[in-house]
Amino acid sequence: MTLINPNQQPDFLSVVEKQMQLTEAQGMAIRGLVDGIKQMHLDVTEKVEEVQMMVQEVRDSVTLTDAECYQLQDAVRTRSITLTKDRYKETDGKFNETVGKYRRMIWSKLKVLFSVAKYSHIRRIDFDDSIYFVKEFRPEDYI
Incomplete structure (x- = not known):
């Protein structure tokens, strides 16, 4: 059985803290990515609606064949x-x-x-x- 040396505990805590900081940083990066994707989706949806309205205007103005x-x-x-x-x-x-x-x-x-x-x-x-x-x-x- 291996006993943990009391001098090694601070290293273990610092590793866990460092891992927690990395995880938080990754979470923030993922959150930023998701927010960006949401904004892009809103922008694309808005543009699609604009194009659909423009197409409808053109269709409405076309005269008889x-x-x-x-x-x-x-x-x-x-x-x-x-x-x-x-x-x-x-x-x-x-x-x-x-x-x-x-x-x-x-x-x-x-x-x-x-x-x-x-x-x-x-x-x-x-x-x-x-x-x-x-x-x-x-x-x-x-x-």
């Missing part, structure tokens, strides 16, 4: 013919004149509704609303 313009034209064409058929027979001399009148009225009211000079400048996010407007258009609401 050619395919959407064609669909809108087709909806106006169909609606103007349907409105005219409700009032005149296709053999009536006023049929084509009335189709044109309704078509112009729909285009005019559509551009006013979406505050654009040309229907092709309607924003893509408003496409569904523009189609709905055309399909539900009633000239009586504007006369």
Whole structure:
């Protein structure tokens, strides 16, 4: 059995104290690292949100595609013919004149509704609303 020499005890305590100081220093370093990572995460999250908002702004300002313009034209064409058929027979001399009148009225009211000079400048996010407007258009609401 080995006995501990009383003269060796201070060395043992100093080693333990030194180890405790190192552990505390490591803890502080790790705490600083964790705090830095948390701040980086907050910064990145903020930047991602900024980029998402900017992307949404761009998406919101993009105007109709050619395919959407064609669909809108087709909806106006169909609606103007349907409105005219409700009032005149296709053999009536006023049929084509009335189709044109309704078509112009729909285009005019559509551009006013979406505050654009040309229907092709309607924003893509408003496409569904523009189609709905055309399909539900009633000239009586504007006369």
